[in-house]
Amino acid sequence: MLILLKGGRIVDPVNNRDGIGDLWIEDGRIVAPPAGRQPDQIHDVTGKIVMAGAIDIHSHIAGGNVNTARLLLPELHRADAPLQKVLPLASAKWSTFETGVRYAAMGFTTVIEPALAPHQALQGHLELSDVPILDKGALTILGNDDFLLSLLREGEKPGAIADYVAATLAATNGLGLKTINAGGATSFKYNVRAFGLDDAVPFYGTTSRKILEALQQAVDDLKIPHPLHLHANNLGIPGNVSTALATIEAARGKPLHLAHLQFYCYGDEGDHGFSSGAAAVAAAVNAAPNVTVDVGQSMFRQTVTISSDVLRQFNAVGQARPKKSVIFDADAEGGGVVPYHYRETEFANAVQWACGLELFLLIDDPWRVFFTTDHPNGAPFTTYPEVFALLMSREARAEAAARLPQAALAVTTLPSIAREYTLNEIAIMTRAAPAKLLGLKDRGHLGEGGLADVAVYSPDKDIAKMFGAAHLVFKDGDLVVRDGTVTHYRWGKTLKVNPGYDKAMDRRLSGYYDHHFGVSHNMFAVPEHILPRPDPFQEVECAQ
Amino acid sequence: MTEAQIDGRPASLDAAAQRAAEILSRARLPIVAGLGTDIAGARASIALAERIRGAYDHLESDKIFTDLDVMRQAGRFVTTPNEARLRADVLLFIGKDLTKIWPQLLERLAPAAVPEFDLAHATRKLVWIAPGRAAAQVDGLDVTTIDSNDPHVALASLRARVADRPVNSGKGAKRKIDEIAQILKGARFGVAVWGPELLDSLAIEMLYGLLADLNKTTRFSGLPLGADSNAGGVLQASGWMTGFPMRTSFGRGFPEHDTWRFDAARLVDSGEADAALWISAYGREVPRWKKQIPLIALVPSQVKFDHEPQVRVEVGGPGVDHDSAEFAREVGAIVARRASLPSDAPSVSSVIDRIAQHIGGEA
Incomplete structure (x- = not known):
């Protein structure tokens, strides 16, 4: 079917387009205007804004820890009678089904789950399979597993580490590699309560820095498009701005992605011993072109923090709101689920909110700063429209800031920042740059041959309203959203990489699992045929 | 050859599925109970429960809760x-x-x-x-x-x-x-x-x-240590599909969870539930409720009921007759298991899909 989106404002930074024009779609792809043919379907989008489908690079939407949070907090997601007939299980709040529906309604078409534990990988993929409409992907976690730490202790060559990383990505169907407080969860099992970049992991001797360097090297050796995705040490601790700066240094000019950086921008100055160090961190990011970051913006509301940084989560148990939490010492990382309520009246929460916005606004290059709330850690993804409004309107920021303790704003630079994001910059940050960062050549743009993942918005003075309910959304050329309502389900792909490796590693892992765990290494595999829908994966090429 | 029965007499799987669909569609509050099944079976069951506006429960719920x-x-x-x-x-x-x-x-x-x-x-x-x-x-x-x-x-x-x-x-x-x-x-x-x-x-x-x-x-x-009959796996599937554990009902058109209200045995014995789909693919468990209501049973061969179910389909064992995903106590995670003795005995999910087709649409 030939589809024409006629007369919209096309915002496509990859192809340097920002102007009124037509967009043609056929067989799920964007095509050149076909000479002499009539479209089968015309959508008059005069006065609307046309962008590629948005891509979220870091959102906790699936896996054991997310599901634990659902089960821990039934009171936070009671369902109501839907106002209109809804699609199957879309009335179930926080279900995988509702997740896909709500993302699609905002014009998102690809979302990455950033924490897939190798020993829980099947559940992660089962959950992703039940997220409708979206394409998905998952970042596989290593860095606290005995096998890797033992390789480092024994001083094994980078080749062995690369083989192990590749074998694990293959077994877990990961799109990239994540490391979370590298060595921290394991150290916590040896009763360590604070763990920094240069602390040594008991029993193994290796440091967080060395784990980070080794994994960075492996990603490079394997030519995986997405750089190592790092959840750094000392998350959430006053004064951790020094950790952020040291970690940027530790990247040594090589590609590194720093996740939810907002949580590492805290100084320890002022009467409260808590201040924003975001300006210094933003300056360091600006000076380090090898580094990309996502923000992890916090917003004022009840949420729940879900993290495989079990040490950090254990230390946060006392701040749980409501007062209950789960700590899971799993094989390697594990996780912690700690509910939390960010309050406008709370000094520290106000500083955190400002820190996130400072990062967004003080990092110059929209290709290197990514739009996340670290869903649901800073805020649920459903707050994205409000965050867009804060970035695009100085006035909206001033209004929100007026409600906060002014002493908190005084330990930040936020009131002095005038920048407002343009639509083009929003399109870079949420479309073009994420596709580039993940190596997804087929999306993030509206050029010929690209996937017809397209979001059409109705401009509105109320920016949150505009981004909250897309006018039209196409996934693979299929019109799935009209005026913010998902009309039907379709089932997307899970994106994965498949770097080659020396298969001797499989035999080695098989022996290791038999000896240590007393179970077969195969037990943790994700066989394609066990997932509910046929042909669930799409491979993303590693560079040659 | 699939073994299915209607009112104790041999029937084709399709006829059994059709009869099951009639019973479940006619009920005011049908329940999907037992749920001793793999992840695929749990997914199909919960989707069916929403379709028929029923409640679902697991035979080991007491231990899970x-x-x-x-x-x-x-x-x-x-x-x-x-x-x-x-x-x-x-x-x-x-x-x-x-x-x-x-x-x-x-x-x-x-x-x-x-x-x-x-x-x-x-x-x-x-x-x-x-x-x-x-x-x-x-x-x-x-x-x-x-x-x-x-x-x-x-x-x-x-x-x-x-x-x-x-x-x-x-x-x-x-x-x-x-x-x-x-x-x-x-x-x-x-x-x-x-x-x-x-x-x-x-x-x-x-x-x-x-x-x-x-x-x-x-x-x-x-x-x-948790409970048997894949209670841990069904709990997880229920969590991501509805946000809630088992003992959840779609009676009002959206999921509501209550461990007392939606206890299958209580729903039947109180007269609130008026038809049941009983699933126990891992063992020979039968319902614990006392009252007699129209019953469809997806169970292994030769399970004995006090009263013969209106519809009975003999299903294969997850990980035995067919490959499955289920919670493995030995590693504390959902894993894939290869069939140890592959057979053509139908899986719970395939039977429920057939029933759902007769209700209209896929599960």
Whole structure:
């Protein structure tokens, strides 16, 4: 079917387009205007804004820890009678089904789950399979597993580490590699309560820095498009701005992605011993072109923090709101689920909110700063429209800031920042740059041959309203959203990489699992045929 | 050849599915119960429950909620069998039923083996509260035991002594409690192991309190053994599909969860539910309700019911007749299992898909 989106404002930074024009779609792809043919379907989008489908690079939407949070907090997601007939299980709040529906309604078409534990990988993929409409992907976690730490202790060559990383990505169907407080969860099992970049992991001797360097090297050796995705040490601790700066240094000019950086921008100055160090961190990011970051913006509301940084989560148990939490010492990382309520009246929460916005606004290059709330850690993804409004309107920021303790704003630079994001910059940050960062050549743009993942918005003075309910959304050329309502389900792909490796590693892992765990290494595999829908994966090429 | 019956007489699978669809569609409040099935079966069942505006429950729900209710009130602190096996220098077993709940427990945790991830590489200590005769099964390791008829008292006394608070008990008993408290406090990474039958929610909450206190100075975590018939896997699937555990109803057109209201046996015996789909693919369990209502049963061959179900389909065993995904107690995660004796006996999910087709649309 030939589809024409006629007369919209096309915002496509990859192809340097920002102007009124037509967009043609056929067989799920964007095509050149076909000479002499009539479209089968015309959508008059005069006065609307046309962008590629948005891509979220870091959102906790699936896996054991997310599901634990659902089960821990039934009171936070009671369902109501839907106002209109809804699609199957879309009335179930926080279900995988509702997740896909709500993302699609905002014009998102690809979302990455950033924490897939190798020993829980099947559940992660089962959950992703039940997220409708979206394409998905998952970042596989290593860095606290005995096998890797033992390789480092024994001083094994980078080749062995690369083989192990590749074998694990293959077994877990990961799109990239994540490391979370590298060595921290394991150290916590040896009763360590604070763990920094240069602390040594008991029993193994290796440091967080060395784990980070080794994994960075492996990603490079394997030519995986997405750089190592790092959840750094000392998350959430006053004064951790020094950790952020040291970690940027530790990247040594090589590609590194720093996740939810907002949580590492805290100084320890002022009467409260808590201040924003975001300006210094933003300056360091600006000076380090090898580094990309996502923000992890916090917003004022009840949420729940879900993290495989079990040490950090254990230390946060006392701040749980409501007062209950789960700590899971799993094989390697594990996780912690700690509910939390960010309050406008709370000094520290106000500083955190400002820190996130400072990062967004003080990092110059929209290709290197990514739009996340670290869903649901800073805020649920459903707050994205409000965050867009804060970035695009100085006035909206001033209004929100007026409600906060002014002493908190005084330990930040936020009131002095005038920048407002343009639509083009929003399109870079949420479309073009994420596709580039993940190596997804087929999306993030509206050029010929690209996937017809397209979001059409109705401009509105109320920016949150505009981004909250897309006018039209196409996934693979299929019109799935009209005026913010998902009309039907379709089932997307899970994106994965498949770097080659020396298969001797499989035999080695098989022996290791038999000896240590007393179970077969195969037990943790994700066989394609066990997932509910046929042909669930799409491979993303590693560079040659 | 698929074995299906309608009113006790042989029927084709399709005729059975059609009859099942009629019964479920006609009911005011149908229930999907038992749910002894793999992840695919659970997914199909929950989708069907929404379609027919029914409630769903699992045959082992009572055991699941013993642990889950504590979590939802107070939280939890848990680890994996792998960590217990490779790291724990102290194991705290609670109850005589552990090896009955999980016959492979001792083989899997290998208490007599030196834990490889423990810095000291020392022989482990095993403490067993109320072991009955089970402690005799442990070879190659001295077991410190304490007999107790009441786990609440034992756990409360231990928690008090770990926190250096006085307890009101006889000298001999106090000496024993003190000895065990010292072992727990001296652990580098301890793991407490319990089942959901001998411990009730109050005891488990006390135990988590003990673990929280121990973690102020050292590391200690928990390993609840959970329940059979893939209760753990169905719980997970229910969580991501509806946000809630089993005992959830779509009667009002959206998921509502209530452990009392949507208990399948209560719904039937109170007269609220008027048709049931009973699923038990792992074993020969039959419904525990007393009242007779129209029943569709997806069960292994030769299961005996007090009253013959209106529709019966003999289904294959997950991981036996067909490949499956299910919660594996031995690793504490959902894993894929290859069929050990592949056959063409239908899976629960395939039968439910057939039923759903007769209701209209796919499950």
